[in-house]
Amino acid sequence: MTQQHSGAAGSLFIVATPIGNLDDISQRVLQVLREVAWVAAEDTRHSGKLLSHFNISARFLSLHDHNEKQRAASLLQKLQAGESVALVSDAGTPLISDPGYSLVRLCRDAGVKIVPIPGPCALIAALCCAGLPTDKFHFIGFLPAKSGQRQQVLSDIPANVGTLITYEAARRVKDTLADVAVVFGDERELVLAKEISKTFEHFCHGTAQSITAWLEEDPQRCQGEMVLMIAPPADKPDDDIHPAAQKTLKLLMSELPLKKAAALTAEIHGEKKNALYKLGLSWDLAQE
Template sequence: MSAQLFVVATPIGHLDDMTFRAIHILKSVAIIAAEDTRQSALLLKHYNISTPLTACHDHNESNKIDIIIERLKHGDDVALVSDAGTPLISDPGFKLVRAAQEHGIRVVPVPGACAAIAALSAVGLPSDHFSFEGFLSSKQSQRLLQLEKLKNNTHTMIIYEAPHRILDSVKDMAQVFGADRAVGFAREITKTFETIKKMTLGELVEFIENDRNQQKGEIVLVIAGATEEKDMESEDLDKLLLRLLQDLSVKAASQLAADLTGIKKKVAYQRALELTEKV
């Protein structure tokens, strides 16, 4: 059989999350192309893998492609790994995979850990329709523009963020999306200080401000999509609110009306206030 390029997922924190197949592949290939050879060397040592490593990262990937492709064309299997998780997911590797496909070399995925999917599976937000947005811009002006473009998306959004930017980014999200938008906060997944919480963006700002430990480690944000506003005849809304106001407070009635109809809570609340003043 001709040589193959294996795209191998590695643990994002807990070493036991390494799959048996991944270990077998890394032991059997001729060379491992790694984002950071020092980081990968620790993983290989843990599993007694002696396969040679070569660096393949953002700064040298273009130069390394020809060398790796030549080895593949001469029959050497190659494995691609990132520092943690699945390669190409906000990590290097895309150029190498594309080049392998262009040269007719088979690319084989070896699935495993992925922080984005791990976070999505645990925060309790809709997972049937989502988008992965990767890292936002480090510049606030650009970040705000990116968030404005995402503001009206109705599907769940997954965003990676660096610890030194997390507070500023969440504040920007609260400003653009609204402080009451639901968000899942997943930090240090599978590691000793794993933190997974669901709250509003406003609450998350306070949570991070009050605990500097939450500004450390690897962070994934899972943000609820915008609520689709539903058209509703004012007469129908009035009938619903008047019935609810017979048994509930203005606040409770407007919240329930918003939940049942999909209209904004502040719209329902304002109308409920108007109706109580007329009674």
Template structure:
């Protein structure tokens, strides 16, 4: 008979969040696939777990997936963990889980901590509908393009971000979403210096500049979705832009639309590009 693949959540900070069930599964498993075996060794040692480990990270996942599936086919049980939180959420493991399911191997979740869910639960932003975007592109142009694509998204937006990029990401969000969009920076969740700071994007940028420690540790950024009135604003912008784009160079059409509507230049430029592309097709 095939063995089982367990997807096991581990603490994101506070070791008290490591469930007894998760600990027991890791003790009984034949093999643990860990994102970083050196990092996970300290956690396992703390709880007296001596199960053998093998690395599974973004650079070896394709090769490791075949090996782990083979072990499960031999009847062994494999536990998948990441450095912190729930595996596969901006962490390796997707290929292993997918191949295991295709191979008819039982895949069982051992739920527990997840930074994005923890942040959403305390952010005070709408939580009935949300979208997780993971990490934004590191390059300025690609990051700005992605944020502009999300400018009209009405669901709460959740991002992970490297602490060293917090200031530039907040600035990029101001340019894409407007300065007064409500947002939250959740930092070092469940750890000693846990911080959940809310406010407008412009306030958060000012706060981050004045708070050096804000650019250290693990970060989750949450942004309020676009209000419904944004739909009416977009329709007005399109009404003005369509005839201008039809007869004028793009930059001139956008400049005139800004003068007429008072809307933000970046958003009008994005809409103008979309109109221009549609015209070509």
């Protein structure tokens, strides 16, 4: 691993950095950051402090949401000239709700070698400690800022995708919990992880209502980085869904996509859309 490759393109390293505790940095990350020609950073000031802590000097270029497409082209030129580049975000793994997609796509299409340097990722760290199902999960990223749009996004997610994981800003977390209760009901099991790997790390398990109450007990709890996890719906036996609703669902499925059929059946009979969707999906799978 060197800065220059005689006659060959450099490598693009996708480098995961600590999300809080600096002791989580790996020796491989430190080696890469010392040896690359350039560090492409979401915030050069923030990443500069990280490298300074480890006595690493680097040439920085900014790469963020507002300049990525333009900056990606210049970075590709550097890579094709033989200079290696490390891509870092402010914390955690680049591209996971952070910039980098355009650069990676451009480099892939140009045949540049792309090397993952694994490390911290908030969604994985949160999920493995939450006590929720991990065999299937669906990462939503950041939900929309407006309540109506949040509810629409949540409503559009099928019931069979497993545990839902979203990042949320502290200033919006209570509003998001309220929308989760509207869409999934207040009985749905949730886990809120905050400040992972930091001094005030905490996992709060409960319903939307009980977690909101916990947050309101102390205003400082509504601070910091947060990961919200939503458990899959509890299995509902077919006989818990009214026979008339099952009949309607079967009729509509013969003419409409399952998602639309479940939504219409829910509206007609007052059943839960996700339960109807899951039931219809089980019928489809049984016929395969």
